[in-house]
Amino acid sequence: MKMLVFGHGYSAGFLTPLLTARGWQVTGTTRDDPDRVAAAGAVPLLWPGSEDALRTAIAQADAILVSTAPGPDGDPVLAAFRDDLARARLRWLGYLSTTGVYGDRDGGWVDEDSVLDGSGPRGQARITAEAAWQDLARAHDLPLHIFRLAGIYGPGRGPFQKVRDGTARRIIKPGQVFSRIHVEDIAQVLLASIDAPDPIGIYNVCDDDPAPPQDVIAHAATLLGLPLPPAVPFDQADMTPMARSFYGDSKRVRNDRIKRDLGVTLHYPDYQTGLAALLAQGA
Template identity: 40%
Template sequence: MRKRAFIFGSGYVASFLSQRLREIGYIVYCTSRDKPHDKFTVSFYNQDYLETLLATADVILSTVGTDDNVVDPVLHRYRNSIYLSRAKWIGYLSSTGVYGDHDGKWVNEYSACNTNSKKGKLRLKAEKYWLSIQHNIHILRLSGIYGPMRNCLEEILKGRQHTIIKQGHNFSRVHIEDICQFIISSISNPRDGTIYNVSDCTPAPLHEVHNFATKILLRKNLEAVPLEKANISIRKMSFFQENRQVCNRRAMKLRNGNWTYLSYKEGLLQGCLPYLSNI
């Protein structure tokens, strides 16, 4: 009998992961808050049918974000069904944003979670809520996600003119393909209650990544704008208020050191450039 996977959400990660799981033989269902467009997409609000699918799922993953009113919309509605499921692997996609500011130092899964942001604090509450199920739970803290159709090459081609500089500030990121491959590896090696940092090996300043992208596209470097003079949203500004470098040693160990895109350079050149349609 073919294995079944159930994914809450139908966004960027869910779409890529669904494809990868189907390639290795899974039947995959995803939820949507909009009208389902095929038989493998289920309305998040179709509770009876959804609970039936959860009961027979071998894998359950939530890619759904937090909610101001209920912390976690998935567990608010389906906690008992998830707890009673036969799934041998249950995952929740969180964020490395829960670590908050560490003055540029490295953080791992044992590091203090110093987040001061509302979103980060909600993520921490959601993590604890998922871990309280105590039933084959895995927490995946993702760094900044990029990949085909979602990367700075696309942004530059669409007209991005400037980059932002803050000296000594690094971002960590992870390519969508490595997220998918890590999840598949974790499914094959379940470790109940484990938290993983899912990130590449090379934190880097934003302007360095942008400058590398312009070289790939054979363009001039973007205009460098100091952070204090940048006209950016409050949300984007919050990313610059926290500085840390994310250690992925635990995730790398599970993958036996196999990581497709170890840095943004491989990720942009090999994992994004071939998919650009407008150059």
């Protein structure tokens, strides 16, 4: 079986070993880091730059995972390979989206049937990209699955280093709450879907415990036995525009569907278990 990954990044790096252990051949695109893709067990292809090889890979693929973000001109994979994808004979097609498509719910709950109301250009771009993939899938009978990912953490992407080096801050915005997901749970959700395809399926991929971001930082400090990082009001915090934009949305995301339809039991159902595992692994 052959898997092609457009945008073989952090999440795909945890899925690929699960697939290769089953005998899959995985090919992944990268802009500039083929060694990282190869280290995960995939055959790297530079893109842009390997369009002919990618057209061949699309034609030969049993499954395709799209993990590239939309740009100002829309989804880059569709822009480059729409006709090739329309002719593909796939048993599974996955698109990694984001829970940002739901926008701000003032801390309220959303599920996969909630109205999409993404705030800002990034949320709107994701809504547009999802719709474009759905249009292609309907027109050409492609087995599309959409995965709306919450905030991703895992090895190399945890809060511990900032807490250790004293740069962590507990940003306080009253009522703010995020959902999050450990990268290993993303990989197991994708694998469960590959094992039991349900075309046009949409899945929220998040843990059971939406929580204020300052609580996560505080818990990391407690695990390390270090003092709590200082609390800083949101309106006084020195943050990049990208980081500040994440605080524009406050919501709790339901994950019942991955459990009910895919039979997934999360390895890390809350940030406490996830952080404890990262610390035990030396992350």
